Amino acid sequence: MRTLRDTFDPRANSFDVLRLLxxxxxAVSHGLVLHTGWQPRWGASTLGDFGLDGFFILSGFLVTRSYLNLASLPRFAWHRFLRIMPGFWVCLLVIALVAAPAAALLRGLPAGTPFTGEPSAIRYVLANAGLLIVQYDIAGILVDRPRELSFNGALWTLFFEAFCYTVVAALGVLGVLRRRRWVVAGIxxxxxxxxxxxxxxxxxxxxERVLRLLFVFLLGSLAHLYADRIPMRGSIAAAAAAVFLGSVAVFHDYRVLGAAPLAYLIAWSGTCFPWPWSMRADFSYGVYIYxxxxxxxxxxxxxxxxxxPLFVLVGLVLVVVPAALSWYLIEKPALSRKHSALPDRIAGWTARAGRRAVVRRSRRAGPGPAPAGTSRGGRSAARPNR
Incomplete structure (x- = not known):
């Protein structure tokens, strides 16, 4: 029986298509919310929740694989930084310098309102630059909008994505990912x-957010760690789909029984289609943040x-433009720096600084107490026999 390890080809899979999907x-979910205040909902889960959970499952699989392949914490952190932060920072600037002034003009306000009002566009960039979104509006431009008041309510998930990266890094440093994968299964x-x-x-x-997102993320990690034991069969995928749909119908939170079947369906869909489509341009991140x-x-x-339907369709078509610009001008150039020597240099500098600190502490402490029965010079302090 073929396993997930047998079917997964890092150069020929459908994970790129799934991410874009x-x-x-x-995007469809948020477009409906911003247009009507409504979106499809099943219990506690919305259409957007299923897309977000799928994102985190895929990310758990690929990020765990990345850590194991790199075998270096500094290089892993560098790769994760390049994947999220450059595109995120530019997105903040685009919102502050383009979207907010455009919104002000559309509201009949001066274009400079985002910079003269409070909270300002400059504060928006600086306050949110650390990935934790603490300011959503700019200068009250959207204050009387009938829907969401945020200029970008999708960015909050990136902090939790980075948190999950940190969990993987911690498990890797502790040797869990290589030698004690059962610990991940226990978590x-x-x-x-x-x-x-x-x-x-x-x-x-x-x-609630940590529980939900870490759960599905680690399901993806678990799929990679146990790829040699997970069979890939159409009949199992059909059964997983039935359990997933049943859990959606029965439970308020579909993840009670449906999260693991969803993870299996994603792994099967990404690796078992006879015509895998690996996209040369990954617009998924740009679509998500813009x-x-x-x-x-x-x-x-x-x-x-x-x-x-028309409102959402027009938005989906137009978002391809900033997504493409983000990929070709920001994300792809940033990712081309993945093999930079910088993280190794930082790791070497940190190690040398740590060794120097240990030496300085030992020198300040001075020599330890002399062993019993000896003097400081090392000679016996006992009186000779007479």
Whole structure:
């Protein structure tokens, strides 16, 4: 029986298409919310939740693989930094310098309002630059909008994505990913139990977002760690689809029984299609980070009166432009620096600084106490026999 390890080819798989599909799903969900205040919902989960969970499952699989292949914490951190931060920082600048002034003009306000009002566009960039989004509006431009007041309500997930990267790094440093993969299985089991307890209405004292996103992310990690034991068959995929749909229909939180089947369906879809489509240009990140501000701007135009399908379709078509620019001008050039010697130099400098600190502490402490029965010079302090 072929396993996930047998079917996964890093150069020929459909994961790129799945990422773009999940980004599009989130965009459709947010487009509906910003246009009508409504989106499809099943229990506690929305259409966008399924897309986001799919993103995190794929990320867990690929990021765990990345750590194991790189075998270097500094290089792993460097790769993760290049994948998220350059595109994110430019997105903040685009919102502050382009989207916010455009929104002000569409509202009949001066173009300089984002920089003269409070909270300002400059503060928006600086306050959010650390990846944790703490400011959503700019200068009150969207304050009386009937829908979401945020200029980019999709960016909050990136902080949790980075948190999951940190968890993988910690597990890697502790040797869990290579030698004790059962620990990851145990963590996933605990998160599954907590999800079930939460479904039952019992307090779990865990942040809901952390529980949800770490659970699905580590399911992806687990899929990579146990790829040699996971069979890939169409009949199992069909059964997984049935369990997933049943969990969506029965439970308030579909993840109680549906998260693991969803992870299997994603792994099977990404590796078992007979014609894998690996895309040369990865627009998924750009679609994800730019669709919200684009829909907000469209909502300030005459298109706001259009039917929701047309509104969302126009937004999906237009978002290809900033997504392509983000990929070709920011993300791809940044990723071309993955093999830079900088992280190795930083690691070497840190190691040398640590050794120098140890030497300085030992010198300040001075020589230790002389062993019993000896003098400082090392000679015996005992009186000779007479």
């Amino acid at each position: 999940f980004a599009g799903t989130v 996933v089991a605990v998160l599954a139990v907590l999800t079930a307890l939460q479904e039952a209405g019992l307090p779990v004292w865990v942040n 669709h919200w501000p684009l829909f907000q701007l469209l909502g300030l135009t005459g298109l706001a009166a259009a039917p929701s």
